[in-house]
Amino acid sequence: MSQEIIKSYKTKGIKELQTYIKQGTSHYALQWSDGGQLPAELGGLFTSLNTVNSAVLTYINNQSNTKQERKSQEI
Numbered sequence: 001m002s003q004e005i006i007k008s009y010k011t012k013g014i015k016e017l018q019t020y021i022k023q024g025t026s027h028y029a030l031q032w033s034d035g036g037q038l039p040a041e042l043g044g045l046f047t048s049l050n051t052v053n054s055a056v057l058t059y060i061n062n063q064s065n066t067k068q069e070r071k072s073q074e075i
Helices: 049-074
Strands: 005-010 016-021 028-032
Touching: 005 049, 016 049, 028 049
Parallel strands: none
Antiparallel strands: 005 016, 016 028
């Protein structure tokens, strides 16, 4: 059974996060477009698209900052 994708997000890498409504509930959930395990901060269920947006944008911003910190430590 396929899930209807409500919204998708591009991360700084090559992956895409997809939002869908969890079957049997009225809650939103996230998944990677190509499968795989989500980071802890993106797991679970969300009650609105606003909370999904907030979680995803925070994750993407933190992902970018972490990569910049690693590069500056290598130099």
